[in-house]
Amino acid sequence: MTNRRSTFDTRNWQDWRWQMQNRINDAEALHDWIEPTEDELAAIEATEDVFRWNVTPYYAALMDPHDPTCPIRRQVVPTMDELEPDLTGTKDPLEEVAHSPVKNLVHNYEDRVAFCVTAECAIYCRYCLRKRMVGDADFFLRKDEFEEAFDYLKEHDEIRDVLLTGGDPLTFNERRLEWLLGRLRAIDHVEIIRFGTRMPVKLPYRITPELCELLAAHHPIWLNTHFNHPKELTDDAAAAINRLKEAGVPVGNQTVLLRGINDDAQTMKRLCEGLVAMRARPYYLYQAQVIGGTAHMRAPIERGMAIMRALQGRTTGFAIPKYVLDTPFGKVPLNRSYVRGRAGEHVVMESYDGQLWAEPNPLPDALSNGKALDYRLPAVEIPAEAATISPETGRFVEGAAAT
Numbered sequence: 001m002t003n004r005r006s007t008f009d010t011r012n013w014q015d016w017r018w019q020m021q022n023r024i025n026d027a028e029a030l031h032d033w034i035e036p037t038e039d040e041l042a043a044i045e046a047t048e049d050v051f052r053w054n055v056t057p058y059y060a061a062l063m064d065p066h067d068p069t070c071p072i073r074r075q076v077v078p079t080m081d082e083l084e085p086d087l088t089g090t091k092d093p094l095e096e097v098a099h100s101p102v103k104n105l106v107h108n109y110e111d112r113v114a115f116c117v118t119a120e121c122a123i124y125c126r127y128c129l130r131k132r133m134v135g136d137a138d139f140f141l142r143k144d145e146f147e148e149a150f151d152y153l154k155e156h157d158e159i160r161d162v163l164l165t166g167g168d169p170l171t172f173n174e175r176r177l178e179w180l181l182g183r184l185r186a187i188d189h190v191e192i193i194r195f196g197t198r199m200p201v202k203l204p205y206r207i208t209p210e211l212c213e214l215l216a217a218h219h220p221i222w223l224n225t226h227f228n229h230p231k232e233l234t235d236d237a238a239a240a241i242n243r244l245k246e247a248g249v250p251v252g253n254q255t256v257l258l259r260g261i262n263d264d265a266q267t268m269k270r271l272c273e274g275l276v277a278m279r280a281r282p283y284y285l286y287q288a289q290v291i292g293g294t295a296h297m298r299a300p301i302e303r304g305m306a307i308m309r310a311l312q313g314r315t316t317g318f319a320i321p322k323y324v325l326d327t328p329f330g331k332v333p334l335n336r337s338y339v340r341g342r343a344g345e346h347v348v349m350e351s352y353d354g355q356l357w358a359e360p361n362p363l364p365d366a367l368s369n370g371k372a373l374d375y376r377l378p379a380v381e382i383p384a385e386a387a388t389i390s391p392e393t394g395r396f397v398e399g400a401a402a403t
């Protein structure tokens, strides 16, 4: 096993198209970068039909070749845990399909939409919220499907904010992006366009001067990216953020709380302070969604709340993200104003408009005696009017009292 980065021409290495064309997507190629474990090798084969697998050479070069617990490696290399029974996990915990009036356009909040313009990503994060569609050819949009989405946006003048997401919208080339941004800018009531992209993390060379020029020509453009660990804060990533800032694009960051990757206060503090140093604002810390096959990556909500307590007062105020859970009732801030307590395997909380939600969030076995939890929620009952995702069927149910 050799780390192959040193064997590549620098011009190739920094060419985002070359990186996309040379992504690692089989076990043989992976051997060039790390010493895969038996479990990883078995999982690459066993998850083939479950969720796509691809890693850019740039991101692969960040992996520890000898340590399977490496936080970079764990985000992108499959393990057999993904195939363990995950009764809590579902495919679409936010009911995005039900909230899509036309294909791939999620209209959940009155004045804004999430427009999943592609199902393609440069890497496939093993905990991805949109595992149900990402990497799946059925979710690429045809031209006429784009037109249906534009028509919907034109007809709904209450929509002032369009989030371009996916997949990763920056897998589109400049020509396609120019067409897309031009069509959106032709709709008068669309005030801001936001990008949700992991490119600064997994392929910072995608943030080219040409791309920045194109974004600057369609302002106001905002961009949220998705760093999860301080190891991802490389000089190349900082340079990409800098190019975006010079083009006048505000950059925020959304981190997902991941067990064994960033679920400790020290790692989170280093991450947030590193982001601020790069001028990317830590925006949200997301509780990982109950996506099937990700139980081994989800942390107890108490762990996230303890991290937030540990950050408060101990770093720059704007280095502290807001810890939230996305639910079909909208985002719920995970603090004691909204979280009522723990009811066995659920955490009970209120949405911004007072609806009750019981999130399936069993304590992992290793923590179930409570000793490893540095923060405890009061015990509560699940109120009869609470809604939840049924642990048996993975379906959203109301008034469930899912005991």
Ligand code: SF4
Residues within 6 Å of the ligand: 121, 122, 123, 124, 125, 127, 128, 129, 130, 134, 166, 167, 168, 198
């Ligand atoms: S980059 Fe985002 S959309 Fe793509 S696989 Fe990762 S989390 Fe999912």
